[in-house]
Structures are given as structure tokens and as C-alpha cells.
Amino acid sequence: MKYFIQIYGCQMNYADAERVSGVLESLGYDKTSKESEADLVVFVACAVRESAVNRLYGNGKKFKRYRLHNPNFKAVLTGCVVKKDREKLEKIFDIIIDIKNINELPEKLGIKNTDNEKSLDYFQIKPEHESPFTAYVPIMTGCNNFCSYCIVPYTRGREYSRPAQEVLNEITELVRKGYKEIILLGQNVNSYRPDETTDFPALLGKINEIEGDFWVRFLTSHPKDMSIRLIESVKSLPKCANHIHLALQSGNDEILEKMNRKYTKEHFLGLVKNIREAIPDIMLTTDIIVGFPGETEKQFLETGKLMRLAKFDIAYINQYSPRAGTASFEMPDDVSAGEKKQREKALNDLLRETALENNKRYMGRKIEVLIEKENEKYYFGKTRSFKDIKIRKGEIDTCAIGKFTKAQVTKVTPWALEGTLVE
Ligand code: SF4
Structure with missing residues (x-):
């Protein structure tokens, strides 16, 4: 069985999604990046804005199509959802569950859970980062x-x-x-x-x-x-x-x-x-x-x-x-x-x-960078102060994704820095 997660919201919703993945993977579900091939679509949503609720509701037709092709298909909604919106959203989602009760998801899916898993609260669930x-x-x-x-x-x-x-x-x-x-x-x-x-x-x-x-x-x-x-x-x-x-x-x-x-x-x-x-x-x-x-x-x-x-x-x-x-x-x-x-x-x-x-003020400075990704020409990372930085690749320079390195800043724009590798 495959699951797909869609996140609408802030970092808290991203953290919620990592715990939802933790629950589903402990049940044997595999994550997919293709919504259309998923047996379970989970929306971790922020309903802080009225427009977000309307956006969620807009998925109804798509879910109907998925249900026609896959009788096992289920749509789940969790995150920040208020009671008032539930009535409307229950028309398109099979399961709406408070994020603090996400440990009850297996039961709602009709999967037998062990007593141990049942006792886990939100914070104790092992997240899949x-x-x-x-x-x-x-x-x-x-x-x-x-x-x-x-x-x-x-x-x-x-x-x-x-x-x-x-x-x-x-x-x-x-x-x-x-x-x-x-x-x-x-x-x-x-x-x-x-x-x-x-x-x-x-x-x-x-x-x-x-x-x-x-x-x-x-x-x-x-x-x-x-x-x-x-x-x-x-x-x-x-x-x-x-x-x-x-x-x-x-x-x-x-x-x-x-x-x-x-x-x-x-x-x-x-x-x-x-x-x-x-x-x-x-x-x-x-x-x-x-x-x-x-x-x-x-x-x-x-x-x-x-x-x-x-x-x-x-x-x-x-x-x-x-x-x-x-x-x-x-x-x-x-x-x-x-x-x-x-x-x-x-x-x-x-x-x-x-x-x-x-x-x-960063121009010319040597700063620590956490490398996050790369393309043919650049490494992309974050500085300790959370600035985005791209580092032009030299002929012999290499650095590893997910590791710290040092860069010298050679150019600045309002939203990012650019530099070259120091080490
Ligand atoms: S009420 Fe909302 S905006 Fe105000 S502190 Fe709490 S979460 Fe933040």
C-alpha cells in the first residue's frame, strides 16, 4: 500500500507530516511522490485562512476519480482543522483526525494496532524526517x-x-x-x-x-x-x-x-x-x-x-x-x-x-555554510544566520550535501548571498 502526503501550511504542519509518515511507515505503507498511484492520500493542512478550507474542498472531484479507479482509496485530513469546517470537509475526506490523536489513525483505517502503539502520543511517535x-x-x-x-x-x-x-x-x-x-x-x-x-x-x-x-x-x-x-x-x-x-x-x-x-x-x-x-x-x-x-x-x-x-x-x-x-x-x-x-x-x-x-555586511567574509543541494554549476546552502547562499563550483572543489563547509562571500542580493568555497 502506498501513501502520498500533501502539506499546506507552516513548519508545524511539516513537522506534523513527519509524524504522520512515522505512523504510516510503521504500518508498512510506502511513500510515493505520485498522488494518483497512492492508496492513501493524507492532507496535513493549515486551516488558518478561510481560503485554505476552500482549497481543501476543491479536491473533491479528484478524490472521486481516485475512488473509481481504486476501491481501497482513502483521503485523510489532519493538521489545524476547526470543528466548524468539518461538516463541509467530511463530504470529501474519508477520515478527519486531530493531529494530536494521530496515533488513532491505524484504528480509523481499520488496521489492528498493538497496545504499545496505541499508547504513543503525538510527541512519542517516531517521525520519518x-x-x-x-x-x-x-x-x-x-x-x-x-x-x-x-x-x-x-x-x-x-x-x-x-x-x-x-x-x-x-x-x-x-x-x-x-x-x-x-x-x-x-x-x-x-x-x-x-x-x-x-x-x-x-x-x-x-x-x-x-x-x-x-x-x-x-x-x-x-x-x-x-x-x-x-x-x-x-x-x-x-x-x-x-x-x-x-x-x-x-x-x-x-x-x-x-x-x-x-x-x-x-x-x-x-x-x-x-x-x-x-x-x-x-x-x-x-x-x-x-x-x-x-x-x-x-x-x-x-x-x-x-x-x-x-x-x-x-x-x-x-x-x-x-x-x-x-x-x-x-x-x-x-x-x-x-x-x-x-x-x-x-x-x-x-x-x-x-x-x-x-x-x-557579509561581503568578503568567510562564513560557515550547511550545504543542502547542488546542480551542475552551484552548491546551495544556508548560513548559520539562515541566509540562502549559492557557491559556484570550482574545477576541483567538492563538498558533501548535508555537511558544513566554509565559503567566502563574493556577491550579495536582498534575498541571498553568493560565494566561493574556502575549504
Ligand atoms: S494566537 Fe496565533 S498568532 Fe497569536 S501567538 Fe498564538 S499562534 Fe501565534
């Missing part, structure tokens, strides 16, 4: 923040922090297998607190003690919970990559309040100042929403002003779209589609300037 050198390691699930536009607290429930020892065991095993990049995942890693004495900086400290040659990075941090201790950890722990993702969302205090973000623009700028002073080489990335209900031109311009001051390297800029079931759904979506598009473009133009300015 997509990459042989980069691994997502979820450290918590859920969110307690209830930002007014976000459905995640309703799809993933309240925050739960995974025991530190379990996280450490998983990473130790990955490093033993040769993994070079560990990405810790949580909706708000800053509120990680599995017990009275452990918080996120303490966890990072323990991860840093694991023997081996690897980087650790994390996603994502809520500005209201970002602490000086965490900034110090990123600065001082040798295995901690110099990358911080800090979601701004808006540079206007009234909009931030309407978003229920619980910080002000001054607080955010104070954090950026502390981070940049402590770690001048930091890669700072963010998320921004344009066209939130009631966002005036003047309020939008404040976001641009803050972006100029923060000098982000990457910003994921999204046009606001109302999501049923969230608090902001009740607010009038009164910024026109055309205006949202223009605001998104204006911020992207600005970002291009700050990102290029930031990248110029």
Missing part, C-alpha cells in the same frame, strides 16, 4: 494567546510543553545519526515551561551541551514573552544559530491592541535594540499583516516606519483575511483588496532595501 540533515523537533503544541485574527488556539488547543528530557533524547538521537540542523518548533517557544525549573533558555542550554557538530534554531517567538535571558542564550551558546523570528504584525499601537498582541511598538523596538546590540550579526525575521480591520493609511505608514527602524532580513507580509471563529471576524473587513495589495507591495519594496543593506 524528510531531510537527512535538517530536522524539525516540536517542543510544544497549542497556544494561549488568542490573537484576534488567529484560529490556532481553537485548532491546536491550549499550550502544552513537552518534557525537556524527551526533547533532549530526540535531539541526541538525531545528532548521533548525523543531523546538522535542529529546528525547535512551537507557536510561542518563549512560553515553554514543562516544569517549575525549566524554561526555554534553560532548554537551549541543555541542548547546547549535547555532544556533536550541529546548529539549533527555533520558531517562533512572541514579542510579549521575549526575555533578555533568551537573547543572552542566543548570543552565548555556540550551537545556537544567530536567527530570531519575532512576529511584529503591526507597527501601530491601536491595531496591535485590536489584534490582542499585548505589546506596543516601543516594546518591540526595545527588543530589536537589545537583540542587535547583543548579537550584531543576527538575522531578524518577522510576520506582518496589512489591511487589518480599520487600519488607516496613517496607521499602516507606522508599520513601514517601524520596519525601517527594525531593518528586518525577511518579513512574511500577509494581506488580512477574515477567519470565521476568530474575534476579528466580527470586525468589518473594511480595507479594500486593492489597498491591501498596495500596502503589501510597499512593505515588500521597503524590505528589499533593508535586506540588501543587511546583506552587504
Whole structure:
């Protein structure tokens, strides 16, 4: 039996997919890259946006066709799905299952499971990682923040922090297998607190003690919970990559309040100042929403002003779209589609300037690179600060995929670096 996985969403959904693969492969399923030849198609989806739900629903006709050709065919949906959408989606999916109950998938598929497998919860399932050198390691699930536009607290429930020892065991095993990049995942890693004495900086400290040659990075941090201790950890722990993702969302205090973000623009700028002073080489990335209900031109311009001051390297800029079931759904979506598009473009133009300015500091420097793939002319990799870099191949140069190497930067663009091999 073959399975195919389709992922719509964020890194958390990718991590979910690796655990779904873990369950299916333990049952003897083989992964295929061709959806049409699969007996089981699993969608790991983010239903954070209403448009994502419509996109999922759009697969109905295709599934009907698969069922005609293959009587064993089944379509499964998991990830971030709210109850309200289930009724609609149940018309096309055979099985809809909460990701936290993914250990019950064998039962839903009518496959007899052992008692041992039944007892495994989401975190204990052995993931099948997509990459042989980069691994997502979820450290918590859920969110307690209830930002007014976000459905995640309703799809993933309240925050739960995974025991530190379990996280450490998983990473130790990955490093033993040769993994070079560990990405810790949580909706708000800053509120990680599995017990009275452990918080996120303490966890990072323990991860840093694991023997081996690897980087650790994390996603994502809520500005209201970002602490000086965490900034110090990123600065001082040798295995901690110099990358911080800090979601701004808006540079206007009234909009931030309407978003229920619980910080002000001054607080955010104070954090950026502390981070940049402590770690001048930091890669700072963010998320921004344009066209939130009631966002005036003047309020939008404040976001641009803050972006100029923060000098982000990457910003994921999204046009606001109302999501049923969230608090902001009740607010009038009164910024026109055309205006949202223009605001998104204006911020992207600005970002291009700050990102290029930031990248110029890499010119001529020798930096560590994790090689990810290659073609005839180039190796492609990531720097410790999460910058994309391509390295022109020389006549005798070789380096291995999934290993660290050193490169000298010879060219920069807003979104990437280019260089030559040093070793
Ligand atoms: S912090 Fe806010 S935006 Fe992030 S997952 Fe929680 S509710 Fe959603």
C-alpha cells in the first residue's frame, strides 16, 4: 500500500507530516511522490485562512476519480482543522483526525494496532524526517494567546510543553545519526515551561551541551514573552544559530491592541535594540499583516516606519483575511483588496532595501555554510544566520550535501548571498 502526503501550511504542519509518515511507515505503507498511484492520500493542512478550507474542498472531484479507479482509496485530513469546517470537509475526506490523536489513525483505517502503539502520543511517535540533515523537533503544541485574527488556539488547543528530557533524547538521537540542523518548533517557544525549573533558555542550554557538530534554531517567538535571558542564550551558546523570528504584525499601537498582541511598538523596538546590540550579526525575521480591520493609511505608514527602524532580513507580509471563529471576524473587513495589495507591495519594496543593506555586511567574509543541494554549476546552502547562499563550483572543489563547509562571500542580493568555497 502506498501513501502520498500533501502539506499546506507552516513548519508545524511539516513537522506534523513527519509524524504522520512515522505512523504510516510503521504500518508498512510506502511513500510515493505520485498522488494518483497512492492508496492513501493524507492532507496535513493549515486551516488558518478561510481560503485554505476552500482549497481543501476543491479536491473533491479528484478524490472521486481516485475512488473509481481504486476501491481501497482513502483521503485523510489532519493538521489545524476547526470543528466548524468539518461538516463541509467530511463530504470529501474519508477520515478527519486531530493531529494530536494521530496515533488513532491505524484504528480509523481499520488496521489492528498493538497496545504499545496505541499508547504513543503525538510527541512519542517516531517521525520519518524528510531531510537527512535538517530536522524539525516540536517542543510544544497549542497556544494561549488568542490573537484576534488567529484560529490556532481553537485548532491546536491550549499550550502544552513537552518534557525537556524527551526533547533532549530526540535531539541526541538525531545528532548521533548525523543531523546538522535542529529546528525547535512551537507557536510561542518563549512560553515553554514543562516544569517549575525549566524554561526555554534553560532548554537551549541543555541542548547546547549535547555532544556533536550541529546548529539549533527555533520558531517562533512572541514579542510579549521575549526575555533578555533568551537573547543572552542566543548570543552565548555556540550551537545556537544567530536567527530570531519575532512576529511584529503591526507597527501601530491601536491595531496591535485590536489584534490582542499585548505589546506596543516601543516594546518591540526595545527588543530589536537589545537583540542587535547583543548579537550584531543576527538575522531578524518577522510576520506582518496589512489591511487589518480599520487600519488607516496613517496607521499602516507606522508599520513601514517601524520596519525601517527594525531593518528586518525577511518579513512574511500577509494581506488580512477574515477567519470565521476568530474575534476579528466580527470586525468589518473594511480595507479594500486593492489597498491591501498596495500596502503589501510597499512593505515588500521597503524590505528589499533593508535586506540588501543587511546583506552587504557579509561581503568578503568567510562564513560557515550547511550545504543542502547542488546542480551542475552551484552548491546551495544556508548560513548559520539562515541566509540562502549559492557557491559556484570550482574545477576541483567538492563538498558533501548535508555537511558544513566554509565559503567566502563574493556577491550579495536582498534575498541571498553568493560565494566561493574556502575549504
Ligand atoms: S501567538 Fe497569536 S498568532 Fe501565534 S499562534 Fe498564538 S494566537 Fe496565533
